[in-house]
Amino acid sequence: MSGPPGTPHPPFGVAFVFSGTGLGQAPLRMPGANDRCTGAIAMPPSPSARRAAVSAALPPVIAVLALVALWSLLAAGQPPIVLPGPVRVLQAAIASWSSLRPAIAVTLLETALGLALALALAVPLAMALAGLPPLRRALQPLLVASQTVQVLAVAPLLVMWFGFGLTPKVLVVALACFFPLAISLADGLAGVDRAYLDLFASLGARPPQTWRLLRLPAALPAFFSGLKIAVTYGIVSATIGEWVGGSQGLGLYMLRSRNALRIDQVFAGMLVTTLLSMALYGAAVAAERRAMPWRRAS
Amino acid sequence: MTPSRLRLEGVGKSFGDLTAVQDLSLELAVGESLALLGPSGCGKSTVLAIAAGLLAPDAGRVLLDGEPLTAAGKLGFMPQRDLLLPWRRLIDNLILGPELQGVPPAAAREQARELLPLFGLAGFEDAWPAQLSGGMRQRAALLRTVLAGHDTLLLDEPFGALDALTRLGLQDWLAAMRERFGWTLLTVTHSPEEAVYLADRVLVLSPRPARPAARIDIDLPRPRVPALRADPAFGQQVGRVLTALGLT
Numbered sequence: 001m002s003g004p005p006g007t008p009h010p011p012f013g014v015a016f017v018f019s020g021t022g023l024g025q026a027p028l029r030m031p032g033a034n035d036r037c038t039g040a041i042a043m044p045p046s047p048s049a050r051r052a053a054v055s056a057a058l059p060p061v062i063a064v065l066a067l068v069a070l071w072s073l074l075a076a077g078q079p080p081i082v083l084p085g086p087v088r089v090l091q092a093a094i095a096s097w098s099s100l101r102p103a104i105a106v107t108l109l110e111t112a113l114g115l116a117l118a119l120a121l122a123v124p125l126a127m128a129l130a131g132l133p134p135l136r137r138a139l140q141p142l143l144v145a146s147q148t149v150q151v152l153a154v155a156p157l158l159v160m161w162f163g164f165g166l167t168p169k170v171l172v173v174a175l176a177c178f179f180p181l182a183i184s185l186a187d188g189l190a191g192v193d194r195a196y197l198d199l200f201a202s203l204g205a206r207p208p209q210t211w212r213l214l215r216l217p218a219a220l221p222a223f224f225s226g227l228k229i230a231v232t233y234g235i236v237s238a239t240i241g242e243w244v245g246g247s248q249g250l251g252l253y254m255l256r257s258r259n260a261l262r263i264d265q266v267f268a269g270m271l272v273t274t275l276l277s278m279a280l281y282g283a284a285v286a287a288e289r290r291a292m293p294w295r296r297a298s
Numbered sequence: 299m300t301p302s303r304l305r306l307e308g309v310g311k312s313f314g315d316l317t318a319v320q321d322l323s324l325e326l327a328v329g330e331s332l333a334l335l336g337p338s339g340c341g342k343s344t345v346l347a348i349a350a351g352l353l354a355p356d357a358g359r360v361l362l363d364g365e366p367l368t369a370a371g372k373l374g375f376m377p378q379r380d381l382l383l384p385w386r387r388l389i390d391n392l393i394l395g396p397e398l399q400g401v402p403p404a405a406a407r408e409q410a411r412e413l414l415p416l417f418g419l420a421g422f423e424d425a426w427p428a429q430l431s432g433g434m435r436q437r438a439a440l441l442r443t444v445l446a447g448h449d450t451l452l453l454d455e456p457f458g459a460l461d462a463l464t465r466l467g468l469q470d471w472l473a474a475m476r477e478r479f480g481w482t483l484l485t486v487t488h489s490p491e492e493a494v495y496l497a498d499r500v501l502v503l504s505p506r507p508a509r510p511a512a513r514i515d516i517d518l519p520r521p522r523v524p525a526l527r528a529d530p531a532f533g534q535q536v537g538r539v540l541t542a543l544g545l546t
Protein backbone atom coordinates (compact mmCIF):
# COMPACT_ATOMS: atom_id res chain seq x y z
CA MET A 1 0.00 0.00 0.00
CA SER A 2 2.90 2.35 0.48
CA GLY A 3 4.02 4.42 -2.44
CA PRO A 4 7.59 4.46 -3.67
CA PRO A 5 9.89 7.21 -2.45
CA GLY A 6 10.58 10.16 -4.67
CA THR A 7 6.97 10.78 -5.69
CA PRO A 8 6.00 14.31 -6.75
CA HIS A 9 5.78 17.20 -4.39
CA PRO A 10 2.52 17.51 -2.47
CA PRO A 11 0.21 20.28 -3.65
CA PHE A 12 -0.19 21.73 -0.18
CA GLY A 13 2.96 22.02 1.80
CA VAL A 14 0.94 22.81 4.83
CA ALA A 15 2.58 20.96 7.64
CA PHE A 16 4.64 23.92 8.86
CA VAL A 17 1.67 26.25 8.91
CA PHE A 18 0.17 24.28 11.71
CA SER A 19 3.09 23.12 13.65
CA GLY A 20 1.80 25.04 16.65
CA THR A 21 -1.92 24.74 16.73
CA GLY A 22 -2.01 21.55 18.72
CA LEU A 23 -4.31 20.16 16.09
CA GLY A 24 -2.11 17.27 15.11
CA GLN A 25 -3.36 14.74 17.60
CA ALA A 26 -1.11 12.05 18.90
CA PRO A 27 -1.30 9.34 16.28
CA LEU A 28 -3.68 6.87 17.79
CA ARG A 29 -2.88 3.33 16.90
CA MET A 30 -5.77 1.10 16.27
CA PRO A 31 -4.91 -2.47 17.13
CA GLY A 32 -5.81 -4.75 14.29
CA ALA A 33 -6.22 -2.23 11.53
CA ASN A 34 -2.58 -1.95 10.68
CA ASP A 35 -1.28 -5.13 12.15
CA ARG A 36 -3.24 -7.03 9.56
CA CYS A 37 -1.15 -5.49 6.81
CA THR A 38 2.22 -6.24 8.32
CA GLY A 39 2.00 -9.92 7.61
CA ALA A 40 2.44 -10.74 11.27
CA ILE A 41 1.97 -14.38 12.14
CA ALA A 42 -1.59 -14.98 13.19
CA MET A 43 -2.03 -15.46 16.91
CA PRO A 44 -3.61 -18.73 17.97
CA PRO A 45 -7.29 -18.17 18.73
CA SER A 46 -7.80 -17.02 22.28
CA PRO A 47 -9.91 -19.18 24.62
CA SER A 48 -12.78 -16.73 24.36
CA ALA A 49 -12.61 -16.78 20.55
CA ARG A 50 -12.68 -20.57 20.61
CA ARG A 51 -15.63 -20.51 22.99
CA ALA A 52 -17.44 -18.12 20.65
CA ALA A 53 -16.78 -20.38 17.66
CA VAL A 54 -18.06 -23.41 19.56
CA SER A 55 -21.21 -21.66 20.70
CA ALA A 56 -21.81 -20.47 17.12
CA ALA A 57 -21.46 -24.00 15.73
CA LEU A 58 -23.50 -25.65 18.47
CA PRO A 59 -27.10 -24.82 17.38
CA PRO A 60 -26.79 -26.15 13.81
CA VAL A 61 -24.96 -29.28 15.00
CA ILE A 62 -27.72 -29.95 17.53
CA ALA A 63 -30.37 -29.38 14.86
CA VAL A 64 -28.73 -31.85 12.46
CA LEU A 65 -28.30 -34.47 15.19
CA ALA A 66 -31.95 -34.04 16.18
CA LEU A 67 -32.99 -34.54 12.55
CA VAL A 68 -30.90 -37.70 12.21
CA ALA A 69 -32.34 -39.00 15.47
CA LEU A 70 -35.87 -38.35 14.24
CA TRP A 71 -35.04 -40.09 10.96
CA SER A 72 -33.72 -43.17 12.80
CA LEU A 73 -36.83 -43.23 14.95
CA LEU A 74 -39.17 -43.05 11.96
CA ALA A 75 -37.16 -45.64 10.01
CA ALA A 76 -36.98 -48.08 12.91
CA GLY A 77 -40.49 -49.43 12.37
CA GLN A 78 -40.30 -49.51 8.56
CA PRO A 79 -38.88 -52.02 6.08
CA PRO A 80 -35.74 -50.56 4.44
CA ILE A 81 -37.44 -50.58 1.06
CA VAL A 82 -39.89 -47.95 2.33
CA LEU A 83 -37.68 -45.86 4.60
CA PRO A 84 -34.06 -46.91 5.22
CA GLY A 85 -32.38 -45.59 8.35
CA PRO A 86 -29.26 -43.38 8.36
CA VAL A 87 -26.83 -46.21 9.02
CA ARG A 88 -28.17 -48.27 6.16
CA VAL A 89 -28.01 -45.27 3.80
CA LEU A 90 -24.41 -44.67 4.77
CA GLN A 91 -23.58 -48.32 4.15
CA ALA A 92 -25.25 -48.13 0.74
CA ALA A 93 -23.23 -45.05 -0.15
CA ILE A 94 -19.97 -46.77 0.76
CA ALA A 95 -20.90 -50.01 -0.99
CA SER A 96 -21.81 -48.24 -4.24
CA TRP A 97 -18.99 -45.70 -4.01
CA SER A 98 -17.44 -46.93 -7.25
CA SER A 99 -20.53 -45.76 -9.16
CA LEU A 100 -21.23 -42.76 -6.88
CA ARG A 101 -17.80 -41.19 -7.33
CA PRO A 102 -17.90 -40.77 -11.15
CA ALA A 103 -21.54 -39.64 -10.85
CA ILE A 104 -20.48 -36.89 -8.46
CA ALA A 105 -17.75 -35.78 -10.86
CA VAL A 106 -20.17 -35.55 -13.78
CA THR A 107 -22.81 -33.68 -11.82
CA LEU A 108 -20.24 -31.25 -10.44
CA LEU A 109 -18.91 -30.60 -13.94
CA GLU A 110 -22.41 -29.92 -15.29
CA THR A 111 -23.12 -27.60 -12.37
CA ALA A 112 -19.86 -25.71 -12.78
CA LEU A 113 -20.37 -25.24 -16.52
CA GLY A 114 -24.00 -24.22 -16.04
CA LEU A 115 -23.10 -21.73 -13.34
CA ALA A 116 -20.32 -20.32 -15.51
CA LEU A 117 -22.72 -19.95 -18.42
CA ALA A 118 -25.32 -18.28 -16.19
CA LEU A 119 -22.68 -15.87 -14.86
CA ALA A 120 -21.38 -15.09 -18.34
CA LEU A 121 -24.91 -14.16 -19.42
CA ALA A 122 -26.18 -12.58 -16.20
CA VAL A 123 -23.33 -10.15 -15.54
CA PRO A 124 -23.44 -8.27 -18.86
CA LEU A 125 -27.24 -8.38 -18.90
CA ALA A 126 -27.43 -6.99 -15.36
CA MET A 127 -25.05 -4.19 -16.34
CA ALA A 128 -27.17 -3.39 -19.38
CA LEU A 129 -30.35 -3.45 -17.31
CA ALA A 130 -28.88 -1.19 -14.65
CA GLY A 131 -27.40 1.21 -17.17
CA LEU A 132 -30.47 1.45 -19.39
CA PRO A 133 -33.68 1.83 -17.34
CA PRO A 134 -35.98 1.46 -20.40
CA LEU A 135 -34.36 -1.89 -21.19
CA ARG A 136 -34.88 -2.91 -17.58
CA ARG A 137 -38.57 -2.06 -17.78
CA ALA A 138 -38.85 -3.96 -21.06
CA LEU A 139 -37.07 -7.14 -19.93
CA GLN A 140 -37.96 -7.43 -16.25
CA PRO A 141 -41.28 -9.26 -16.91
CA LEU A 142 -39.54 -11.67 -19.28
CA LEU A 143 -36.90 -12.39 -16.68
CA VAL A 144 -39.53 -13.13 -14.07
CA ALA A 145 -41.26 -15.37 -16.61
CA SER A 146 -38.00 -17.24 -17.21
CA GLN A 147 -37.92 -18.07 -13.54
CA THR A 148 -41.46 -19.44 -13.44
CA VAL A 149 -40.68 -21.90 -16.25
CA GLN A 150 -40.79 -25.41 -14.75
CA VAL A 151 -37.36 -26.98 -14.94
CA LEU A 152 -39.03 -30.37 -14.81
CA ALA A 153 -41.05 -29.56 -17.92
CA VAL A 154 -38.26 -27.88 -19.85
CA ALA A 155 -35.58 -30.47 -19.15
CA PRO A 156 -37.10 -33.18 -21.40
CA LEU A 157 -37.46 -30.62 -24.19
CA LEU A 158 -33.82 -29.65 -23.85
CA VAL A 159 -32.87 -33.33 -24.00
CA MET A 160 -34.98 -33.67 -27.13
CA TRP A 161 -33.25 -30.69 -28.74
CA PHE A 162 -29.70 -31.24 -27.56
CA GLY A 163 -29.42 -34.97 -27.03
CA PHE A 164 -28.38 -36.98 -23.99
CA GLY A 165 -24.96 -35.41 -23.53
CA LEU A 166 -23.66 -32.62 -21.34
CA THR A 167 -25.35 -29.71 -23.13
CA PRO A 168 -28.97 -30.05 -21.93
CA LYS A 169 -27.88 -30.45 -18.27
CA VAL A 170 -25.63 -27.41 -18.49
CA LEU A 171 -28.55 -25.48 -19.97
CA VAL A 172 -30.93 -26.61 -17.22
CA VAL A 173 -28.46 -25.45 -14.57
CA ALA A 174 -27.89 -22.17 -16.39
CA LEU A 175 -31.63 -21.56 -16.70
CA ALA A 176 -32.14 -22.10 -12.98
CA CYS A 177 -29.16 -20.00 -11.87
CA PHE A 178 -29.48 -17.18 -14.35
CA PHE A 179 -32.43 -15.38 -12.81
CA PRO A 180 -31.24 -14.94 -9.21
CA LEU A 181 -27.83 -13.86 -10.52
CA ALA A 182 -29.14 -11.34 -13.05
CA ILE A 183 -31.86 -9.82 -10.89
CA SER A 184 -29.82 -9.41 -7.73
CA LEU A 185 -26.85 -7.94 -9.57
CA ALA A 186 -29.06 -5.58 -11.59
CA ASP A 187 -30.74 -4.43 -8.37
CA GLY A 188 -27.37 -3.88 -6.73
CA LEU A 189 -26.00 -1.94 -9.68
CA ALA A 190 -29.11 0.21 -10.06
CA GLY A 191 -29.53 0.78 -6.35
CA VAL A 192 -26.34 2.78 -5.81
CA ASP A 193 -27.12 5.76 -3.60
CA ARG A 194 -27.63 8.91 -5.67
CA ALA A 195 -25.35 10.81 -3.26
CA TYR A 196 -22.39 8.59 -4.19
CA LEU A 197 -23.05 9.11 -7.89
CA ASP A 198 -23.11 12.86 -7.21
CA LEU A 199 -19.83 12.58 -5.34
CA PHE A 200 -18.23 10.84 -8.31
CA ALA A 201 -19.66 13.46 -10.67
CA SER A 202 -18.26 16.22 -8.47
CA LEU A 203 -14.84 14.57 -8.63
CA GLY A 204 -15.01 14.58 -12.43
CA ALA A 205 -15.39 10.81 -12.85
CA ARG A 206 -16.05 9.50 -16.35
CA PRO A 207 -18.79 6.84 -16.72
CA PRO A 208 -16.39 3.85 -17.03
CA GLN A 209 -14.66 5.01 -13.83
CA THR A 210 -17.99 5.27 -12.04
CA TRP A 211 -18.79 1.72 -13.09
CA ARG A 212 -15.45 0.29 -12.09
CA LEU A 213 -14.85 2.16 -8.86
CA LEU A 214 -18.39 2.70 -7.61
CA ARG A 215 -21.19 0.66 -9.15
CA LEU A 216 -19.49 -2.73 -9.35
CA PRO A 217 -18.01 -2.73 -5.83
CA ALA A 218 -21.25 -1.31 -4.42
CA ALA A 219 -23.18 -4.17 -6.05
CA LEU A 220 -20.98 -6.92 -4.58
CA PRO A 221 -23.23 -7.67 -1.58
CA ALA A 222 -26.28 -8.00 -3.84
CA PHE A 223 -24.29 -10.10 -6.32
CA PHE A 224 -23.25 -12.54 -3.63
CA SER A 225 -26.75 -12.93 -2.22
CA GLY A 226 -27.80 -13.87 -5.76
CA LEU A 227 -24.85 -16.24 -6.10
CA LYS A 228 -25.66 -17.99 -2.84
CA ILE A 229 -29.21 -18.66 -4.04
CA ALA A 230 -27.99 -19.71 -7.49
CA VAL A 231 -25.49 -22.30 -6.25
CA THR A 232 -28.16 -24.02 -4.14
CA TYR A 233 -30.24 -24.43 -7.31
CA GLY A 234 -27.27 -25.66 -9.34
CA ILE A 235 -26.70 -29.27 -8.20
CA VAL A 236 -30.41 -30.00 -7.91
CA SER A 237 -31.06 -28.70 -11.44
CA ALA A 238 -28.24 -30.82 -12.85
CA THR A 239 -29.66 -33.97 -11.24
CA ILE A 240 -33.12 -33.15 -12.62
CA GLY A 241 -31.56 -32.84 -16.06
CA GLU A 242 -29.88 -36.23 -15.61
CA TRP A 243 -33.03 -37.81 -14.24
CA VAL A 244 -35.10 -36.95 -17.31
CA GLY A 245 -32.47 -37.91 -19.85
CA GLY A 246 -28.95 -38.68 -18.84
CA SER A 247 -26.40 -41.39 -19.31
CA GLN A 248 -24.44 -40.56 -16.18
CA GLY A 249 -24.44 -38.37 -13.06
CA LEU A 250 -26.16 -38.38 -9.67
CA GLY A 251 -29.61 -38.06 -11.22
CA LEU A 252 -29.11 -41.22 -13.20
CA TYR A 253 -27.63 -42.98 -10.15
CA MET A 254 -30.80 -42.20 -8.21
CA LEU A 255 -33.05 -43.16 -11.12
CA ARG A 256 -31.31 -46.53 -11.57
CA SER A 257 -31.38 -47.16 -7.83
CA ARG A 258 -35.09 -46.46 -7.70
CA ASN A 259 -35.76 -48.77 -10.68
CA ALA A 260 -33.80 -51.47 -8.87
CA LEU A 261 -35.82 -50.72 -5.70
CA ARG A 262 -32.58 -49.82 -3.90
CA ILE A 263 -34.25 -47.07 -1.87
CA ASP A 264 -31.22 -46.91 0.43
CA GLN A 265 -29.14 -45.86 -2.60
CA VAL A 266 -31.77 -43.28 -3.59
CA PHE A 267 -31.34 -41.79 -0.13
CA ALA A 268 -27.57 -41.97 -0.48
CA GLY A 269 -27.86 -40.00 -3.72
CA MET A 270 -30.07 -37.42 -2.04
CA LEU A 271 -27.62 -37.14 0.84
CA VAL A 272 -24.71 -36.59 -1.53
CA THR A 273 -26.71 -34.02 -3.52
CA THR A 274 -27.47 -32.11 -0.35
CA LEU A 275 -23.88 -32.24 0.88
CA LEU A 276 -22.58 -31.02 -2.51
CA SER A 277 -25.07 -28.15 -2.51
CA MET A 278 -24.01 -27.18 0.98
CA ALA A 279 -20.36 -27.36 -0.01
CA LEU A 280 -21.03 -25.08 -2.98
CA TYR A 281 -22.91 -22.69 -0.72
CA GLY A 282 -19.96 -22.71 1.66
CA ALA A 283 -17.64 -21.95 -1.24
CA ALA A 284 -19.85 -19.00 -2.23
CA VAL A 285 -19.77 -17.71 1.35
CA ALA A 286 -15.99 -18.06 1.42
CA ALA A 287 -15.69 -16.19 -1.89
CA GLU A 288 -17.98 -13.49 -0.52
CA ARG A 289 -15.81 -13.04 2.56
CA ARG A 290 -12.69 -12.89 0.43
CA ALA A 291 -14.15 -10.40 -1.99
CA MET A 292 -15.37 -8.05 0.73
CA PRO A 293 -12.74 -7.95 3.47
CA TRP A 294 -14.08 -4.62 4.76
CA ARG A 295 -17.25 -6.35 5.96
CA ARG A 296 -15.28 -8.22 8.59
CA ALA A 297 -13.97 -4.93 9.96
CA SER A 298 -17.22 -3.63 11.35
CA MET B 299 -13.49 44.98 -8.51
CA THR B 300 -12.52 41.33 -8.13
CA PRO B 301 -13.95 39.11 -10.85
CA SER B 302 -16.88 36.86 -10.04
CA ARG B 303 -16.17 33.17 -9.54
CA LEU B 304 -19.68 31.91 -8.91
CA ARG B 305 -22.98 33.62 -9.48
CA LEU B 306 -26.47 32.32 -8.77
CA GLU B 307 -29.20 34.40 -10.42
CA GLY B 308 -32.80 34.01 -9.27
CA VAL B 309 -32.35 30.30 -8.70
CA GLY B 310 -35.38 28.18 -7.78
CA LYS B 311 -35.81 24.46 -7.16
CA SER B 312 -38.83 22.35 -6.26
CA PHE B 313 -39.13 18.67 -5.43
CA GLY B 314 -42.69 17.85 -6.46
CA ASP B 315 -44.94 20.11 -4.38
CA LEU B 316 -42.13 21.09 -2.09
CA THR B 317 -40.33 24.31 -2.96
CA ALA B 318 -36.83 24.02 -1.53
CA VAL B 319 -35.26 27.17 -2.98
CA GLN B 320 -36.95 30.28 -4.33
CA ASP B 321 -35.55 33.26 -6.20
CA LEU B 322 -32.13 33.02 -4.62
CA SER B 323 -29.25 35.11 -5.91
CA LEU B 324 -25.75 35.16 -4.58
CA GLU B 325 -22.35 36.19 -5.78
CA LEU B 326 -19.00 34.75 -4.83
CA ALA B 327 -15.97 36.78 -5.90
CA VAL B 328 -12.62 35.14 -6.58
CA GLY B 329 -10.84 34.61 -3.26
CA GLU B 330 -13.91 35.42 -1.23
CA SER B 331 -15.35 33.35 1.58
CA LEU B 332 -19.11 33.25 1.97
CA ALA B 333 -21.02 31.40 4.67
CA LEU B 334 -24.57 30.15 4.23
CA LEU B 335 -26.52 30.04 7.46
CA GLY B 336 -30.10 28.97 7.91
CA PRO B 337 -32.50 26.70 9.80
CA SER B 338 -32.37 22.96 9.21
CA GLY B 339 -34.24 21.85 6.13
CA CYS B 340 -34.39 25.33 4.63
CA GLY B 341 -32.59 24.30 1.44
CA LYS B 342 -28.89 24.97 2.06
CA SER B 343 -27.67 21.63 0.73
CA THR B 344 -29.92 22.09 -2.28
CA VAL B 345 -28.31 25.46 -3.00
CA LEU B 346 -24.88 23.88 -2.74
CA ALA B 347 -25.79 20.99 -5.05
CA ILE B 348 -27.04 23.53 -7.60
CA ALA B 349 -23.84 25.55 -7.27
CA ALA B 350 -21.80 22.36 -7.75
CA GLY B 351 -23.61 21.59 -10.99
CA LEU B 352 -25.12 18.41 -9.54
CA LEU B 353 -28.70 19.62 -9.55
CA ALA B 354 -30.27 21.62 -12.36
CA PRO B 355 -32.34 24.55 -11.05
CA ASP B 356 -35.97 24.91 -12.24
CA ALA B 357 -35.55 28.66 -12.50
CA GLY B 358 -32.64 31.06 -12.80
CA ARG B 359 -29.11 30.23 -13.77
CA VAL B 360 -25.64 29.54 -12.40
CA LEU B 361 -22.54 31.21 -13.81
CA LEU B 362 -19.01 29.98 -13.18
CA ASP B 363 -16.39 32.55 -14.13
CA GLY B 364 -19.09 34.28 -16.15
CA GLU B 365 -20.02 31.20 -18.16
CA PRO B 366 -23.18 29.13 -17.61
CA LEU B 367 -22.35 26.10 -15.47
CA THR B 368 -23.17 22.99 -17.49
CA ALA B 369 -21.41 20.10 -15.76
CA ALA B 370 -20.26 18.98 -12.33
CA GLY B 371 -16.62 18.43 -11.50
CA LYS B 372 -15.39 22.00 -11.86
CA LEU B 373 -15.47 22.90 -8.17
CA GLY B 374 -14.43 21.13 -5.01
CA PHE B 375 -17.52 19.78 -3.28
CA MET B 376 -17.83 18.30 0.18
CA PRO B 377 -21.25 16.71 0.65
CA GLN B 378 -23.01 16.81 4.00
CA ARG B 379 -22.66 13.04 4.48
CA ASP B 380 -19.08 11.83 4.42
CA LEU B 381 -19.80 9.23 1.68
CA LEU B 382 -16.56 7.34 2.23
CA LEU B 383 -16.49 4.18 0.11
CA PRO B 384 -16.72 1.23 2.54
CA TRP B 385 -14.59 -0.98 0.29
CA ARG B 386 -11.63 1.38 0.18
CA ARG B 387 -9.16 1.82 2.99
CA LEU B 388 -8.90 5.36 4.34
CA ILE B 389 -5.88 6.33 2.27
CA ASP B 390 -7.55 5.12 -0.92
CA ASN B 391 -10.68 7.07 -0.09
CA LEU B 392 -8.60 10.20 0.30
CA ILE B 393 -7.00 9.88 -3.14
CA LEU B 394 -10.24 9.28 -5.00
CA GLY B 395 -10.14 12.70 -6.70
CA PRO B 396 -6.54 12.50 -7.96
CA GLU B 397 -7.06 8.87 -8.98
CA LEU B 398 -10.09 9.79 -11.08
CA GLN B 399 -8.02 12.52 -12.70
CA GLY B 400 -5.38 10.01 -13.70
CA VAL B 401 -2.72 10.60 -11.04
CA PRO B 402 -0.89 7.32 -10.28
CA PRO B 403 -2.26 6.02 -6.96
CA ALA B 404 1.17 5.62 -5.37
CA ALA B 405 2.01 9.28 -5.97
CA ALA B 406 -1.40 10.41 -4.78
CA ARG B 407 -1.07 8.35 -1.59
CA GLU B 408 2.26 10.00 -0.90
CA GLN B 409 0.61 13.43 -1.06
CA ALA B 410 -2.26 12.35 1.14
CA ARG B 411 0.02 10.84 3.79
CA GLU B 412 1.65 14.20 4.46
CA LEU B 413 -1.66 15.64 5.57
CA LEU B 414 -2.78 12.75 7.76
CA PRO B 415 -1.31 14.06 11.05
CA LEU B 416 -2.83 17.46 10.50
CA PHE B 417 -6.26 15.94 10.07
CA GLY B 418 -5.85 13.68 13.08
CA LEU B 419 -5.82 10.61 10.85
CA ALA B 420 -2.21 9.49 11.28
CA GLY B 421 -1.91 5.75 11.89
CA PHE B 422 -5.28 5.05 10.31
CA GLU B 423 -4.40 5.07 6.66
CA ASP B 424 -5.08 1.35 6.28
CA ALA B 425 -8.26 1.36 8.35
CA TRP B 426 -11.61 0.67 6.73
CA PRO B 427 -14.10 3.55 6.97
CA ALA B 428 -16.29 1.41 9.24
CA GLN B 429 -13.44 1.45 11.77
CA LEU B 430 -13.35 5.26 11.99
CA SER B 431 -15.26 7.53 14.34
CA GLY B 432 -17.82 9.97 12.95
CA GLY B 433 -15.46 12.90 13.43
CA MET B 434 -12.62 11.07 11.70
CA ARG B 435 -14.86 10.23 8.79
CA GLN B 436 -15.81 13.86 8.39
CA ARG B 437 -12.19 15.00 8.48
CA ALA B 438 -11.40 12.36 5.89
CA ALA B 439 -14.21 13.67 3.67
CA LEU B 440 -12.80 17.20 3.96
CA LEU B 441 -9.31 15.99 3.16
CA ARG B 442 -10.64 14.07 0.15
CA THR B 443 -12.26 17.29 -1.10
CA VAL B 444 -9.08 19.28 -0.57
CA LEU B 445 -6.91 16.68 -2.32
CA ALA B 446 -9.14 16.82 -5.40
CA GLY B 447 -7.18 20.01 -6.07
CA HIS B 448 -9.77 22.70 -6.83
CA ASP B 449 -9.27 26.24 -5.57
CA THR B 450 -12.97 26.86 -5.12
CA LEU B 451 -14.55 24.72 -2.43
CA LEU B 452 -18.21 24.20 -1.65
CA LEU B 453 -18.39 22.75 1.85
CA ASP B 454 -21.62 21.42 3.35
CA GLU B 455 -21.31 21.59 7.14
CA PRO B 456 -17.68 20.49 6.97
CA PHE B 457 -17.22 20.39 10.74
CA GLY B 458 -20.73 19.44 11.83
CA ALA B 459 -19.80 16.10 13.36
CA LEU B 460 -16.70 17.29 15.21
CA ASP B 461 -16.08 17.99 18.87
CA ALA B 462 -15.57 21.65 19.73
CA LEU B 463 -11.77 21.51 20.02
CA THR B 464 -11.14 19.67 16.77
CA ARG B 465 -13.66 21.91 15.13
CA LEU B 466 -11.80 25.07 16.12
CA GLY B 467 -8.51 23.51 15.01
CA LEU B 468 -9.84 22.71 11.57
CA GLN B 469 -11.42 26.15 11.27
CA ASP B 470 -7.94 27.55 11.85
CA TRP B 471 -6.54 25.20 9.24
CA LEU B 472 -9.17 26.18 6.70
CA ALA B 473 -8.72 29.91 7.36
CA ALA B 474 -4.95 29.59 6.92
CA MET B 475 -5.24 27.46 3.78
CA ARG B 476 -7.52 30.02 2.33
CA GLU B 477 -4.94 32.75 2.87
CA ARG B 478 -2.13 30.58 1.60
CA PHE B 479 -3.73 29.35 -1.58
CA GLY B 480 -6.25 32.09 -2.23
CA TRP B 481 -9.12 29.65 -2.00
CA THR B 482 -12.65 30.75 -2.72
CA LEU B 483 -15.04 29.26 -0.19
CA LEU B 484 -18.77 28.72 0.05
CA THR B 485 -19.45 27.08 3.39
CA VAL B 486 -22.76 25.90 4.79
CA THR B 487 -22.80 25.93 8.57
CA HIS B 488 -25.18 25.87 11.52
CA SER B 489 -22.80 27.80 13.71
CA PRO B 490 -22.86 31.63 13.77
CA GLU B 491 -19.36 31.67 15.32
CA GLU B 492 -18.01 29.47 12.56
CA ALA B 493 -19.65 31.64 9.91
CA VAL B 494 -18.10 34.78 11.36
CA TYR B 495 -14.66 33.19 11.75
CA LEU B 496 -14.49 31.70 8.27
CA ALA B 497 -16.37 34.14 6.08
CA ASP B 498 -16.10 37.65 4.72
CA ARG B 499 -19.83 37.70 4.27
CA VAL B 500 -22.67 35.71 5.77
CA LEU B 501 -25.83 34.99 3.87
CA VAL B 502 -28.69 34.15 6.21
CA LEU B 503 -31.41 32.12 4.54
CA SER B 504 -35.10 32.11 5.43
CA PRO B 505 -36.92 28.94 6.48
CA ARG B 506 -37.96 26.84 3.47
CA PRO B 507 -38.09 27.83 0.70
CA ALA B 508 -34.60 29.22 1.04
CA ARG B 509 -34.48 32.89 0.16
CA PRO B 510 -31.89 35.43 1.27
CA ALA B 511 -33.10 36.84 4.60
CA ALA B 512 -30.04 38.94 5.45
CA ARG B 513 -26.61 39.66 4.04
CA ILE B 514 -24.00 40.59 6.62
CA ASP B 515 -20.50 41.85 5.85
CA ILE B 516 -18.15 40.62 8.54
CA ASP B 517 -15.94 43.50 9.58
CA LEU B 518 -12.94 41.66 11.01
CA PRO B 519 -9.25 41.65 10.06
CA ARG B 520 -7.66 38.94 7.93
CA PRO B 521 -5.96 36.60 8.29
CA ARG B 522 -8.21 35.15 10.93
CA VAL B 523 -6.11 34.01 13.88
CA PRO B 524 -7.22 32.06 16.96
CA ALA B 525 -6.79 35.09 19.24
CA LEU B 526 -9.60 36.76 17.36
CA ARG B 527 -12.11 34.47 19.04
CA ALA B 528 -11.44 36.20 22.35
CA ASP B 529 -11.76 39.66 20.82
CA PRO B 530 -14.90 41.66 21.73
CA ALA B 531 -15.17 42.63 18.05
CA PHE B 532 -15.65 38.95 17.21
CA GLY B 533 -18.50 38.65 19.68
CA GLN B 534 -20.04 41.77 18.24
CA GLN B 535 -20.09 40.27 14.72
CA VAL B 536 -21.58 37.06 16.06
CA GLY B 537 -24.22 39.19 17.72
CA ARG B 538 -25.13 40.77 14.40
CA VAL B 539 -25.58 37.34 12.84
CA LEU B 540 -27.70 36.14 15.77
CA THR B 541 -29.87 39.24 15.39
CA ALA B 542 -30.33 38.49 11.71
CA LEU B 543 -31.41 34.99 12.68
CA GLY B 544 -33.93 36.51 15.08
CA LEU B 545 -32.20 34.98 18.09
CA THR B 546 -31.40 38.10 20.13
Ligand SMILES: Nc1ncnc2c1ncn2[C@@H]1O[C@H](COP(=O)(O)OP(=O)(O)OP(=O)(O)O)[C@@H](O)[C@H]1O
Pocket residue numbers: 313316318336337338339340341342343344345378506
Ligand atom coordinates in the same frame (compact mmCIF):
# COMPACT_ATOMS: atom_id res chain seq x y z
N1 LIG C 1 -33.83 14.85 -3.69
C1 LIG C 1 -34.83 15.37 -2.97
N2 LIG C 1 -36.09 14.94 -3.18
C2 LIG C 1 -37.12 15.46 -2.47
N3 LIG C 1 -36.99 16.40 -1.54
C3 LIG C 1 -35.76 16.87 -1.29
C4 LIG C 1 -34.62 16.37 -1.98
N4 LIG C 1 -33.53 17.02 -1.52
C5 LIG C 1 -33.98 17.86 -0.58
N5 LIG C 1 -35.32 17.79 -0.43
C6 LIG C 1 -36.14 18.60 0.47
O1 LIG C 1 -35.76 19.94 0.28
C7 LIG C 1 -35.73 20.61 1.54
C8 LIG C 1 -34.37 21.25 1.71
O2 LIG C 1 -33.42 20.22 1.86
P1 LIG C 1 -31.88 20.55 2.10
O3 LIG C 1 -31.19 19.27 2.24
O4 LIG C 1 -31.42 21.48 1.04
O5 LIG C 1 -31.94 21.32 3.50
P2 LIG C 1 -30.74 21.87 4.39
O6 LIG C 1 -30.96 23.31 4.59
O7 LIG C 1 -29.45 21.46 3.84
O8 LIG C 1 -31.02 21.11 5.77
P3 LIG C 1 -29.98 20.66 6.90
O9 LIG C 1 -29.49 21.90 7.58
O10 LIG C 1 -30.82 19.84 7.84
O11 LIG C 1 -28.91 19.91 6.22
C9 LIG C 1 -36.07 19.59 2.59
O12 LIG C 1 -37.42 19.78 2.96
C10 LIG C 1 -35.89 18.26 1.91
O13 LIG C 1 -36.82 17.35 2.38
Ligand SMILES: [Mg+2]
Pocket residue numbers: 342343344378454
Ligand atom coordinates in the same frame (compact mmCIF):
# COMPACT_ATOMS: atom_id res chain seq x y z
MG1 LIG D 1 -28.02 20.21 4.47
